[in-house]
Amino acid sequence: MTEHEKVVLITGASSGIGEATARRLAADGHRVFLGARRTERLETLCHDINGAGGTAAFRRLDVTSAEDMRSFVTAAHEEYGRVDVLVNNAGVMPLSPLEALRVDEWDRMLDVNVRGVLYGIAAALPVMRAQGAGHVINIASVGAYEVVPTAAVYCATKFAVRAISEGLRQEAAAGIRVTLVSPGVTESELPDSITDPAAREAMASYRAVALPAAAVADTIAFAVSRPPEVDVNELVVRPAART
Numbered sequence: 001m002t003e004h005e006k007v008v009l010i011t012g013a014s015s016g017i018g019e020a021t022a023r024r025l026a027a028d029g030h031r032v033f034l035g036a037r038r039t040e041r042l043e044t045l046c047h048d049i050n051g052a053g054g055t056a057a058f059r060r061l062d063v064t065s066a067e068d069m070r071s072f073v074t075a076a077h078e079e080y081g082r083v084d085v086l087v088n089n090a091g092v093m094p095l096s097p098l099e100a101l102r103v104d105e106w107d108r109m110l111d112v113n114v115r116g117v118l119y120g121i122a123a124a125l126p127v128m129r130a131q132g133a134g135h136v137i138n139i140a141s142v143g144a145y146e147v148v149p150t151a152a153v154y155c156a157t158k159f160a161v162r163a164i165s166e167g168l169r170q171e172a173a174a175g176i177r178v179t180l181v182s183p184g185v186t187e188s189e190l191p192d193s194i195t196d197p198a199a200r201e202a203m204a205s206y207r208a209v210a211l212p213a214a215a216v217a218d219t220i221a222f223a224v225s226r227p228p229e230v231d232v233n234e235l236v237v238r239p240a241a242r243t
């Protein structure tokens with residue numbers, strides 16, 4: 001394996017940013033291991049990547065289960081012998097005003113967006129520590145920096161991802177790098193989970209200027225491609241156009 005060819009694990013790789021990142025990193029020569037719940041999508045994606053000369057494998061993953069996350073990392077390690085990069089990308093965004101009291105949706109956001117990231121770290125860190133090197137890339141959002149109406153809980157989860165990333169950066173053993181990537185509105189399936197009518201309508205105007213998911217993949221690829229002595233900590237990428 002050259003420095004260029006890394007083993008990269010991506011959660012939430014069945015659509016949007018995760019899928020675009022899998023395609024981009026595989027095209028760059030990295031071996032990717034993909035997780036999500038919709039395995040038929042992962043199967044098609046791996047088929048595409050392998051058919052184009054890349055190296056991809058997948059496993060069903062629900063990031064809200066610590067055990068599932070451990071099995072995912074173990075399977076990747078067994079498949080490729082290393083875990084160089086973990087992209088904690090899986091996320092959900094059922095926006096609604098707090099007043100609507102959609103407690104189940106709050107729980108889902110906390111489970112996927114916060115616990116999922118922590119479980120990813122818990123599963124990958126021991127392997128990376130044993131290797132003496134590793135790279136955790138957490139996908140937050142511009143919502144990790146500012147709160148907007150209907151997004152209190154979503155932003156809270158992304159503020160948390162930012163805090164966890166900074167804490168990990170400070171505490172992780174030498175050789176372990178931490179990058180937070182915070183996209184603005186990006187073309188993906190993310191708004192499909194919004195059930196609140198007003199929040200759905202508000203998203204429509206944002207989507208008109210959305211970044212292609214490939215632009216976020218490009219940002220992630222930049223962080224992955226830095227030499228081992230360079231730790232890119234935070235990248236914020238927004239559409240140039242304004243709503």
Ligand code: NDP
Nearest residue numbers: 012014016017037038062063090091141185186188189190
């Ligand atoms: P998508 O909805 O297209 O992708 C989300 C991915 O997360 C899917 O692959 C989905 O897979 C996966 N996922 C959801 N729940 C789980 C779970 N319990 N276990 C495993 N995987 C899960 O949206 P995006 O690509 O936009 O989202 C990717 C990340 O980017 C998220 O963290 C999101 O918050 C963040 N982001 C997105 C922005 C945007 O405007 N699109 C802006 C800022 C940040 P499956 O359903 O198959 O399990």
